[in-house]
Every structure is written in structure tokens, then in C-alpha cells.
Amino acid sequence: MKQARSVSIRLILVSCSIAGLSAQQTSAPAPAPTPWPLNVSGLVDGYYNFTNNHPASGNLLYRNFDVRANSLSLNMAKLALAVDPAPVGFRLDLGAGRAWDLFNFADTASGFDNMRYIPQAYLALKPAALKGMQIDVGKFYTSAGAELTETHLAWNYSRALMYANGPYYHFGLRTTMPVNKYFTAGFQLVNGWNNVEDNNSGKTMGFTTLVTMGKATWANTYYTGPENTGTNDGWRNFNSSVLAVSSEKANAYFQFDYGTNKIAGQQTGSNDWITFGGAAQLKLTDKFSITPRAEYYYDKDGFITGTAQKLKEVTLTGEYKFTDNFLTRLEYRRDWSDQAVFERGSVTGATKNQTTLAVGMVFFFDNYKVNLSR
Numbered sequence: 001m002k003q004a005r006s007v008s009i010r011l012i013l014v015s016c017s018i019a020g021l022s023a024q025q026t027s028a029p030a031p032a033p034t035p036w037p038l039n040v041s042g043l044v045d046g047y048y049n050f051t052n053n054h055p056a057s058g059n060l061l062y063r064n065f066d067v068r069a070n071s072l073s074l075n076m077a078k079l080a081l082a083v084d085p086a087p088v089g090f091r092l093d094l095g096a097g098r099a100w101d102l103f104n105f106a107d108t109a110s111g112f113d114n115m116r117y118i119p120q121a122y123l124a125l126k127p128a129a130l131k132g133m134q135i136d137v138g139k140f141y142t143s144a145g146a147e148l149t150e151t152h153l154a155w156n157y158s159r160a161l162m163y164a165n166g167p168y169y170h171f172g173l174r175t176t177m178p179v180n181k182y183f184t185a186g187f188q189l190v191n192g193w194n195n196v197e198d199n200n201s202g203k204t205m206g207f208t209t210l211v212t213m214g215k216a217t218w219a220n221t222y223y224t225g226p227e228n229t230g231t232n233d234g235w236r237n238f239n240s241s242v243l244a245v246s247s248e249k250a251n252a253y254f255q256f257d258y259g260t261n262k263i264a265g266q267q268t269g270s271n272d273w274i275t276f277g278g279a280a281q282l283k284l285t286d287k288f289s290i291t292p293r294a295e296y297y298y299d300k301d302g303f304i305t306g307t308a309q310k311l312k313e314v315t316l317t318g319e320y321k322f323t324d325n326f327l328t329r330l331e332y333r334r335d336w337s338d339q340a341v342f343e344r345g346s347v348t349g350a351t352k353n354q355t356t357l358a359v360g361m362v363f364f365f366d367n368y369k370v371n372l373s374r
Contacts, residue, residue: 036372041080043364045097045151048072051356055343062305062335064164065099066157066358075099075151075360078119085126085134093120103149103168106194115139115196119149119169133177139196140174142167143186143208144221144240146253146279150364155251155281155291156317157329157360162257162275162295165304166240167193167223176208184210192227193236202226204236217244227261234264254278255295261303271303279315291317309339325365331358 051060051069060069065076076099083089095117101108104116115121122138147154147163172190179185188206191198204225211218219242227236237260244253256276263269277295284290293315302308315333322328335342336353344350 037083038370038372039080039082039084040368040370041082041364041366042078043150043152043362044077045075045099045360045362045364046073047075047157047358047360049356049358051354053342053344053351053354056346057343057348059343060356061342061354062161062164062311064102064159065151066356066360067098067102069356073098078150080120085124087125087127089124089126091120091122091124091140093118095119104194107196110195110197110199112195112197122174130177133175136174137172139169139171141169142221143174143188143206143219144223144238145257146242146244146255151360152327152362152364155279155319156293156315157331157358158315158333158356160255160277160279160293160295160315161297161311161313161335162240162255162277165273165275165297165299166257167238169194170204170206171196172203174206182212184212188223192225193223199229200226200232202232215246218242219244228264231264234262234266236261249283250280252278252280259304271301273297273299273301273304287321289319291315291319293317305341307337307339307341309337309341311335311337326363327361329358329360329362331360332356333358 047066049060049066049069055069058069058071059067074097076095076097078093078095080091080093082091100117100119103119107113108116118139120140122136122140125135126133141149145163145166147159151157170188170190170193172188174186174188176184176186186208188208190204190206192204202225204223204227207222209220221240223238225235226232228234240255240257242253242255245251255278257274259273261271263271275295275297277293279291279293281289281291295313297311299305299307299309299311305311313333313335315331317329317331319327319329334353334355338352340349340352342351342354
């Protein structure tokens with residue numbers, strides 16, 4: 001009798017233990033994997049550019065991306081992967097097309113070709129303790145100027161002379177810090193202009209500010225440092241200032257740039273350039289907009305373009321957006337100089353002007369969310 005009662009008690013205790021364990025597992029399930037929000041962006045961009053100059057080289061002067069004349073061409077294709085820093089993130093851009101050959105021309109010409117088709121690659125840090133400061137380390141687009149690199153993010157199909165002849169990217173460290181709701185400041189320490197590996201042992205410093213007042217913004221970027229190859233003598237100073245205004249039906253910007261490069265080995269003497277211009281995007285309907293642009297580029301000593309000259313350009317771009325991810329642009333552009341620098345037929349330096357008519361098509365997608373688990 002006692003033995004039967006003992007067995008019964010043991011069975012009851014085991015049952016209670018199993019029930020308790022089961023209840024514990026039900027009330028406290030294993031934590032779900034943390035989502036890892038990956039942002040995916042990309043584009044494919046092609047064009048046809050006609051000019052009645054019919055240059056024998058097949059190239060248009062002073063263009064950076066839409067450089068091919070009278071030929072169907074792939075401008076750029078790109079895939080970008082990014083994770084917003086919280087507190088650690090990254091960005092990696094992979095590119096193809098002639099645009100990236102031109103974008104990385106300086107690095108390629110110096111013999112460094114390892115990142116030719118990687119427009120950007122950087123680690124991003126945003127520690128909560130630093131109250132909004134972000135620190136990026138790697139290769140990133142320049143902060144100077146108004147126009148952006150990807151075609152669908154710019155208003156015109158071609159890029160302005162100010163973009164084509166300015167810095168494209170830098171390699172090093174970049175910081176931004178919101179001081180208050182109106183003012184953001186930043187500092188950069190980079191190898192120089194358009195080079196992953198430095199051409200001397202010095203470093204270039206960048207200072208950025210952004211003032212936001214309602215629908216108006218004022219961005220200022222200043223780069224200073226030694227940029228002459230093989231020496232730290234002779235600093236380059238470059239300032240780019242952009243005032244922009246936006247609204248539902250229209251956007252506009254005005255840009256002013258000034259640069260000077262001291263001649264190495266001389267107490268005095270420098271190469272200087274100054275440029276200004278602007279554009280206005282007028283949204284006539286939800287799908288159709290037009291953007292006129294005009295600029296003046298004074299290359300006083302021929303340091304940037306290779307010829308001491310006064311360049312001007314006017315552009316008129318019409319854009320029609322078929323869908324949220326596909327647009328086409330028709331663009332008229334005229335460049336002219338006070339010097340005969342443009343190619344006509346097989347003769348270089350034959351004429352003072354260059355007129356083009358371009359048709360471009362761009363398929364793109366921005367910040368497509370992919371939630372991975374970690």
C-alpha cells in the first residue's frame with residue numbers, strides 16, 4: 001500500500017515538473033532574430049547625344065558623363081547596398097559604364113585601378129552618446145557643389161561645368177554634426193581630390209556647413225591642402241557655396257565656386273579659377289518638368305581645362321516620368337568659349353562652340369528595404 005502511494009506521489013511530482021517547464025517555455029519564448037534593414041538602390045542610364053560638330057574622336061569636350069557624340073551609349077549602371085548606422089552601418093556602391101571610367105580617371109591615370117568601379121565604399125558610425133554626429137571612413141562623394149552624381153537625382157541630363165571640373169570624390173574621414181535644427185557642421189580629413197591613394201604625404205582638410213531656414217538652404221564647402229604631385233609645397237584652396245530654394249512646384253539653386261592652386265617651389269604665383277551659375281526646376285505636372293541652367297566658368301590660367309579661357313553654357317532639359325521608377329529626358333545644350341577649343345570634324349581647336357541634343361533614359365529604384373536577420 002505504501003509502495004503504491006509512493007509511486008503515485010512520484011508520478012504527480014514528475015507531471016508537475018513537466019507542466020511547470022512547459023509553462024515556462026510558453027511564457028518566455030526564445031527571442032526572435034533582430035531585423036537587419038538593408039537599403040538597396042540602383043539605376044541603369046543610357047543616352048544618345050547628337051552634335052553637328054561631328055568630332056572625329058567621337059567625344060564631347062568638357063563633359064564628364066555624357067561624353068560620347070553621335071552614338072548610343074551606356075552612361076552608368078549602379079547597385080548600392082547600405083545599412084543606416086545604428087550605431088554602425090555601411091555603404092557600398094558597385095558601378096559599370098563609361099561614367100565610372102571618367103569618374104575615376106585621375107586614380108586610373110596614376111596607376112591605381114583597384115576601386116575603378118566602386119564609386120563609394122565606407123563604414124558609417126553614429127554613436128548615441130555623440131547626439132547625432134556621424135563619422136564615415138572610406139571613399140565617398142564630395143560635399144562640394146549642387147549637382148549629384150546619379151542622373152535621376154540631378155535635374156538636367158548633363159552635368160554642369162562646375163560639376164565636371166570640380167572634385168568628384170575623396171578618401172578618408174568625414175564627420176557631420178547637427179548643432180541645432182538650423183545649423184549642421186562637418187569636418188573632413190582626406191587624401192585629396194579624386195584619389196584613393198595620395199599623390200603626396202600631405203592631407204587635405206574639408207570644412208562643411210549647412211544652414212536650413214524653412215524652404216531655403218545654404219551649403220558651404222571649403223577644401224584646403226597640398227595637392228601638387230610629389231610635394232607638399234603649394235596648397236590648393238577651393239570654396240563652393242550653394243543657395244537652394246524648394247517648393248512643391250519649383251526648385252532652384254545658385255552656386256558660386258572659387259579655387260586657387262599655389263605653384264610649388266615659388267613664393268608667389270598661383271593658378272586661379274572662378275565660376276558661378278544656377279538652375280531652376282519647374283514642375284508643370286506630376287510627370288513633366290523643365291529645367292533651364294546657365295553658368296559662367298573663368299579658368300584664368302588654364303589650370304582646370306588646359307586653356308586660359310572664359311567658358312559659358314546654357315542648357316534646357318525636359319523630363320517626363322513614365323512611372324515612379326522610369327524617366328526620359330530631352331536636352332538641348334550649348335557650350336561656347338572666347339577661345340577656339342572645340343573639335344569639329346578631324347580638327348581639334350577648330351571652333352569656339354559646341355551644341356548638342358541628347359535623349360536619355362533612366363530606370364532607377366531608391367532605398368528598397370530588405371530585412372535580413374542577425
